[in-house]
Amino acid sequence: MTRTPPALPRPGEDHSVTTYPFPAVVGMSELRLALLLNAVSPQVGGVLVRGEKGTAKSTVVRALAALLPGVDVVPGCRFSCDPAAPDPGCPDGGHESAGGTERAARIVELPVGASEDRLVGSLDIERALAEGVKAFEPGLLARAHRGILYVDEVNLLHDHLVDLLLDAAAMGSSYVEREGVSVRHAARFLLVGTMNPEEGELRPQLLDRFGLTVEVAASREPEERVEVVRRRLAYDADPAAFAARWAGEETALRARIAAARELLPSVVLGDAALRQIAATCAAFEVDGMRADLVMARTALALAAWAGRTDVLAEDVRQAALLALPHRRRRNPFDAPGLDEEKLDETLAEFGAGDDGDDDPEPDGGPGGSSPDDGASDDGPSDGPSGDAPSEPASGQPSAPTNRAEDTEGSAPGAEGREDQPTAPTEPFRARLLDVPGVGEGAAGRRSRARTATGRTTGARRPRGTLGTLHLAATVQAAAPHQRARGRRGPGLVLRRDDLREAVREGRESNLVLFLVDASGSMAARQRMGAVKGAVLSLLLDAYQRRDKVGLITFRGRDAELVLPPTSSVDTAAARLERLASGGRTPLAAGLLAAREVLRVERLRDPARRPLLVAVTDGRATDARAAGGGDPVAAAGRAARLLAADGTASVVLDCESGPVRLGLAGVLARELRASAVTLDELRADHVTALVRSTVHQHANHPANHPVRKAA
Known part of the structure; x- marks a missing residue:
């Protein structure tokens, strides 16, 4: 060898x-x-x-x-076959009599x-x-x-x-x-x-x-x-000398691994x-x-x-x-x-009772105190100092407030009351909310998009670096020119203009930005638990569809970015559960805050299309953060700005009770969005509605001429 x-x-x-x-x-x-x-x-x-x-x-x-330990391989084999037991199905084949080298x-x-x-x-x-x-x-x-x-x-x-x-x-x-x-x-x-x-x-x-x-x-x-x-600085100053200091311990560990493999x-x-x-x-x-x-x-x-x-x-x-x-x-x-x-x-x-104690780590193991493994008590840092990530100020829930200006509202005794965080109801399977059109964002499971995976829908000339080659389209583009290019052998004479890449359509992930009304009107009729359960269901849906999520809440005098856009959906769920409610309803401030977050995210990731989910009953009782004036008019102006930006939106209508004002529907029209009630958000509700419609259609007299004639 x-x-x-x-x-x-x-x-x-x-x-x-x-x-x-x-x-x-x-x-x-x-x-x-x-x-x-x-x-x-x-x-x-x-x-x-x-x-x-x-x-x-x-x-x-x-x-x-x-x-x-080193690996014995067949020379020239691209698949690292073991000369002592070569893979009979190796694509490079013919290793039966081959020698071996160690690498x-x-x-x-x-x-x-x-x-x-x-x-x-x-x-x-x-x-x-x-x-x-x-x-x-x-x-x-x-x-x-x-x-x-x-x-x-x-x-x-x-x-x-x-x-x-x-x-x-x-x-x-x-x-x-x-x-x-x-x-x-x-x-x-x-x-x-x-x-x-x-x-x-x-x-x-x-x-x-x-x-x-x-x-x-x-x-x-x-x-x-x-x-x-200390160790990291020593390694950075002279990696070879630092490694030489630990060569003996490395050799001992390597030998121990080999011995354990044999045993x-x-x-x-x-x-x-x-x-x-x-x-x-x-x-x-x-x-x-x-x-x-x-x-x-x-x-x-x-x-x-x-x-x-x-x-x-x-x-x-x-x-x-x-x-x-x-x-x-x-x-x-x-x-x-x-x-x-x-x-x-x-x-x-x-247990059998005599198999040893319950010490979690065997003596001499890498987690034990034996020096055989040559390891000490902590690890080097390959990045920052290792401190736990500090929670951003914007990520903290608002502290309870009892200011007089927050106790005024259209529902005395309701909006002025600061409630403790309400537990969410049991999450459910939510219906699909997607962004209209066809995007080109990161692969996911929400909205239609041209992606690197999915079904092939056509071919096109490459835009920059060639992606997935569409072989049939490439051959078809090159075939008419073979005689003019002087082809003499079995190969195909190609030019760069002949290359075609596959156009595929699949699903993309999106940025789902939740704008949640946490004012007193949402807690007045004990709706906050149902609202949190609905948002938690949408977060679970976003997790399964590989979306980024963000969370903005508004109450009192202003809106707060509780969670900047992130892929950590479970962090959003934790912040949501801690969310308290109370105070006035600054709807305009919430909409303007959402617009600013989306503006920044478009600069950071222009390919990822956003979906704004506004969770509110549509009421607006405070417009000071939006410049004063009529709070309803201020909210309308903010909604029209979002619509002008082309933001895809859905309004989750949380209004309940026998008397409904329909304010969430008005907001949806200003946003050029659809309004969905909490019941309609459930996927099983949509299924039941379809089945009911089909059943009514099947039993309608107009669809049974014989029965109608009788």
Whole structure:
């Protein structure tokens, strides 16, 4: 076997020359443990790292690659086949008698904006058109085989890419069926994703595909933070010298991983441990059987890491803490978590009683106190100092006010009363509210748009960089000119003007800006609970459709931006639940605040179309913030300005009672929007209305001539 020098980094790989040493990371024991367990047993299923910005998530993941043992590969194989057990279905084929070379394990990074072709591979268009042959160009999944595939900000990755990625991780292979090419190749890799929950959550079904999940946060201990900064500054000043200081610890960790891998097949998972695993998953009501399998594989890896051949209760407990928290979410707004007291009770009830204590981390493990792993007590910061993100002033709910000017209103005793936050009613499945027309925003599930995915509706000349090639249209454009261009072989003579890209239509995500009336008139008839339940339902709908959301409330004298536009829908839900009500109704101020927020967002993200959802009964009793005068007229002027901007709007009419003034309908006309009542917002109400209409139509006498004649 020969050794080859390290190759230069290629696109999609880590380009750093000297990465931060893994043993130099301070603290973050759970994250280091989860990564090392996956290095010992890739079947565990990867790691999802959740944490605030500046907590060294990316630094720790990139440092892991240096610890992985070298990989024996077939020379020239683009799919990294193992010479000892080559893949019989490898597209490069013919490896039976090939020798092998050793190379370092790769860490391949998947950019958030990557295309589907870049991920799974595609037809080699250049060879297909120039030589007339079908050739497959491998993607990042092929390059990551037998290495690490790292996705930073995985929660911002397009859904269809996440589906492809996690399917490949689960099956250990990638299937490509496109453009006349049918290819299968091995794709076994350690999948690691990092995300900041403030920027939006992953869907629960995607969370379940990650084997383990770890929450990270910066230390609040001054001494640990000092050590983080000291080490990071030393590394930045001289990366090579800093890495040399930790070379011995890295070598020891690398050897320990190799030893644990060799020991893993000998580890026995006894019946007692299996009962504890099954009982724990049942007690926490996790869906499916994936959690049981992940816990079992994690417990086996923990035992091997500790140098044992039997699984103890402490291994099962630690496996549960890593594998179950993200699988217990019943509502998308629920934060991952696990009741450790309930876990201990379950393990004690179903344990054999002699499998060891309930110490959450085995001695000598990366989370323990043994110096064998070479790690210290906290992690380096690859961004800001690691402080918890401070809540913006605009994100705080308004403090209760009892000013005289806020106690005046058209409904004495109602608008002047400041209520405590009202609990929302149970959320429901909301009807689809979309933006008219066809947009070109980020892929999502709300409004019609021209996107990179979806059904192909035509072809066009590229606008700038070529997107997805429309092969048939390209060939059709080039075919009439082949004789004039002097074609002599089987290939096609192409010019740039011949190229055509596919035009596809799918769905886009939008910015859904909620403008919520929190004045006393909304709380006068105990409507606020129903209003919050309706908005919470729309937030759940926005979460499923991958929208950005923002929240503005108005009451008293002015409007407040409670939540600037963000992808973190669960943060919006939390702010909504804390929202109190009371005071006058400055409707004009709310509309003008919404217009300003939308103006700024158009500059930041011009491709993302907004949808304004005004939640109000249409009343207006205060116009001072809008320049004074008649509050109703001021609200009308503000609404017409929004309409002139071309803002798509929906008015959620919250008026109730036997006497209805219809003010929300008036506001909707000024906004050039539709008005929807709370009942009409329910998707089941729309279904029932359609069924009722069909039933009435079917039973109408005009549709039964025989019955009519009788």
